[in-house]
Amino acid sequence: MDVRQAITDRIIAMLEQGGNVFRERWTRAASxxxxxxxxxxxxxxxxxxxxxxxxxxxxxxxxxxxxxxxxxxxxxxxxxxxxxxxxxxxxxxxxxxxxxxxxxxxxxxxxxxxxxxxxxxxxxxxxxxxxxxxxxxxxxxxxxxxxxxxxxAAPRTWADRSPIEGAMRFIGGCGATVQHGFERAAYAPHADRILMPDIDRFTSPEAYCATALHELVHWTGHPDRLGRAFGQRFGDAAYAFEELVAELGSAFVLGHIGLVDATIEGHAAYLDAWLQVLRHDRSAIFTAARLAGDAYELIVSRALPDAPATASGAPQ
Incomplete structure (x- = not known):
C-alpha cells in the first residue's frame, strides 16, 4: 500500500472543495x-x-x-x-x-x-x-x-476566553514587529516585519486577527527562529509551499483559540499552486504539516501569560 499517496490523495480531495470549505472544517474541528x-x-x-x-x-x-x-x-x-x-x-x-x-x-x-x-x-x-x-x-x-x-467531555482550557484575546496574547507574546498602513498583509523576511493594512480595512476584528496570525506563522520561519528553508525541492513553487505551511499552521492556531469563523483575507489565490505541488510530490503534505505543527508549538509556547489575580479573584 502506498500510504503517502493514499493520504496525499485524501488531502487533495479536501483542498479541491475550496478554501472556505476546508479552512472552516479544519478550524472548527481544531476548536x-x-x-x-x-x-x-x-x-x-x-x-x-x-x-x-x-x-x-x-x-x-x-x-x-x-x-x-x-x-x-x-x-x-x-x-x-x-x-x-x-x-x-x-x-x-x-x-x-x-x-x-x-x-x-x-x-x-x-x-x-x-x-x-x-x-x-x-x-x-x-x-x-x-x-x-x-x-x-x-x-x-x-x-x-x-x-x-x-x-x-472535559472542557477546553480556552473556553472562558475570547478568541480576540487569544490572538492578542499570541501576537504580543511572540514580540513580532507589526507595522500598519500597507495595501495588503505580508511578512517581509529581510526586514523581519509583519506588514498589515489598517484594521478598518478588514471586514471584522476577527478577520484582522486571523490574517495577522497567518503572517505570524510566516514569521516563525525566520532563520533566527525555526529557519524554514526548502532548498531546491520545490523550485519555483517554494513560495506557494511556504503559504501552505502558513495555511495549516494558522488553522492549528485559530482552532486552538476558537476563532473558527474568521476569513484570512487575500490568500485564496494559492489553492491551485498547492494542488500542483501535492500532485507532483506525494511527501509534500507530510513536510508541510510537520513544519506547520512546529510553528504552532512555537507560537503557543510564547503566549502572554494570564494576568495575576487579586485577593478577590479578579485580574489586576
Missing amino acids: RGVPRNGKTGAPCHGANVLLLWDAAIARGYAANVWLTYKQAAGLGAQVRKGERAVLCAHFERKGRPASAGGDDGSPGDAERPEDEGRAAGGSAGSFLACRPFWLFNIAQIDGLPVEVAGDA
Whole structure:
C-alpha cells in the first residue's frame, strides 16, 4: 500500500472543495482540541491531524479522541460492526541497508525521505519508513471505561476566553514587529516585519486577527527562529509551499483559540499552486504539516501569560 499517496490523495480531495470549505472544517474541528490517543493521551501530529479533524467534522464526532482497534479491545471495549476507520501514517527513521534503493544508492520509491538536510532530522544513510495504521473515534466504540469516555467531555482550557484575546496574547507574546498602513498583509523576511493594512480595512476584528496570525506563522520561519528553508525541492513553487505551511499552521492556531469563523483575507489565490505541488510530490503534505505543527508549538509556547489575580479573584 502506498500510504503517502493514499493520504496525499485524501488531502487533495479536501483542498479541491475550496478554501472556505476546508479552512472552516479544519478550524472548527481544531476548536475541539488536537486529536489525541484515548489510551496514551499522546497528541497526534502532522498530516494525521488534518485527516482526523476532517473525519470528525464530516461524521459529526463531538470529541477528538481516537483509538486503534487493538487498543479498544485491550480496554475491554468493542468497535461497532460496520464502523469505518481513518487511515493514518506512522513514520519511523531507519538506517538504509547497502542493498536498499536504486543503483545510485538512493532510497526506493516506496520509502523516500520526507525531507532533505536538517529538516529531516536524519543522516544521509537513513530514510523515513512510512507505515499505515487506522484509528476509530471513541464515538464508534462501545464499552469504553469511564475514564476514557469521560476525559473526552472535559472542557477546553480556552473556553472562558475570547478568541480576540487569544490572538492578542499570541501576537504580543511572540514580540513580532507589526507595522500598519500597507495595501495588503505580508511578512517581509529581510526586514523581519509583519506588514498589515489598517484594521478598518478588514471586514471584522476577527478577520484582522486571523490574517495577522497567518503572517505570524510566516514569521516563525525566520532563520533566527525555526529557519524554514526548502532548498531546491520545490523550485519555483517554494513560495506557494511556504503559504501552505502558513495555511495549516494558522488553522492549528485559530482552532486552538476558537476563532473558527474568521476569513484570512487575500490568500485564496494559492489553492491551485498547492494542488500542483501535492500532485507532483506525494511527501509534500507530510513536510508541510510537520513544519506547520512546529510553528504552532512555537507560537503557543510564547503566549502572554494570564494576568495575576487579586485577593478577590479578579485580574489586576
